[in-house]
Amino acid sequence: MYHILIAEDEYIERTVLIKNLRDALGEGYEVHGAENGRRAVELFRQYPIGVAILDIEMPVMNGIDVAQIISREAPHCGILFLTAYDSFEYAKQAIHVRALDYLLKPYSDNELLASVENAIHRPVYYRSAQTDKAGDEEKCMDKISVITRQMEDYVRTHYQQEVSMQDAACALNYSEQYFCKLFKQQFGQNFTSYLTAYRMERARELLAQPIVNIKDVGLRVGYSDANYFAKVFRRFTGKSPSEYRMNLPET
Structure with missing residues (x-):
C-alpha cells in the first residue's frame, strides 16, 4: 500500500482533496488527512508516507515546519506545498526543504494530480536504491x-x-x-x-x-x-x- 498525506486545515477542502485523490489513484493507495501540522507529523510517523501534500498556513505547526521534519527524517518522501499566498519567502523555504512542487490556490484538479503522480514516481526510484x-x-x-x-x-x-x-x-x-x-x-x-x-x-x-x-x-x-x-x-x-x-x- 502506498501512503499519501494531506495536511489542510480547511475541512471541506481537505475532504474534497482526499476524495479526489482516492478516486483518481484507485486501489493500492491510502490517503490520510490531517487538520493541522502536529497531526500531520503524527500521521507521518505512524505510516510510511511516500508523498506529503502540505498547506503552508496551518494552526499549531505550519507546513514549512512539518516539511523540515519530513525532509530530515525521510528524505525520500516527496513534498508538495499548497498555499493561497504568492510569497517569495515561502517559495525560498520550499526550495530549502527540496519540495517537488509549489501550487498556488486555486489550482485545478488536473494540476494537482499531475504533481502528485510526478512525486509518486520520483520517490520510487529513491527507495529502490541502497546506495548513498x-x-x-x-x-x-x-x-x-x-x-x-x-x-x-x-x-x-x-x-x-x-x-x-x-x-x-x-x-x-x-x-x-x-x-x-x-x-x-x-x-x-x-x-x-x-x-x-x-x-x-x-x-x-x-x-x-x-x-x-x-x-x-x-x-x-x-x-x-x-x-x-x-x-x-x-x-x-x-x-x-x-x-x-x-x-x-x-x-
Whole structure:
C-alpha cells in the first residue's frame, strides 16, 4: 500500500482533496488527512508516507515546519506545498526543504494530480536504491532517461499514424496529466508540437528524394489531408512542399 498525506486545515477542502485523490489513484493507495501540522507529523510517523501534500498556513505547526521534519527524517518522501499566498519567502523555504512542487490556490484538479503522480514516481526510484544520496540521484536520472527514450521511440514509431498525446500516454501507461507534464519538462514543448516538428523533418527528407511523389509525402508523415499537410509545412518552412522541392540544390 502506498501512503499519501494531506495536511489542510480547511475541512471541506481537505475532504474534497482526499476524495479526489482516492478516486483518481484507485486501489493500492491510502490517503490520510490531517487538520493541522502536529497531526500531520503524527500521521507521518505512524505510516510510511511516500508523498506529503502540505498547506503552508496551518494552526499549531505550519507546513514549512512539518516539511523540515519530513525532509530530515525521510528524505525520500516527496513534498508538495499548497498555499493561497504568492510569497517569495515561502517559495525560498520550499526550495530549502527540496519540495517537488509549489501550487498556488486555486489550482485545478488536473494540476494537482499531475504533481502528485510526478512525486509518486520520483520517490520510487529513491527507495529502490541502497546506495548513498549521489547514487540515488544517478538512478533517478537513469530512469528519467529511459522514460525520455520511450517517448522519443513512440514518436519515431507512430508518427505516420494519426496519434495524440492521449494515445501516447495510454501506450506508455501514464495518466494524461503526468505524461503531459513530464514530456514538457524533458523536451521543452508539448507532445503535439514535438510530433509536428518531427513530421516536418521527415517530410523534408522525403521531398529531397525525387522519386517520391509530392502527393504521397503528407500521407507518409501522418497527414491524410493533403491541403492541411501543405498548410502545416508552409508554416514551418515558409514554402509549399512543391516550392521547397524546386528550391533544393541539385545533386
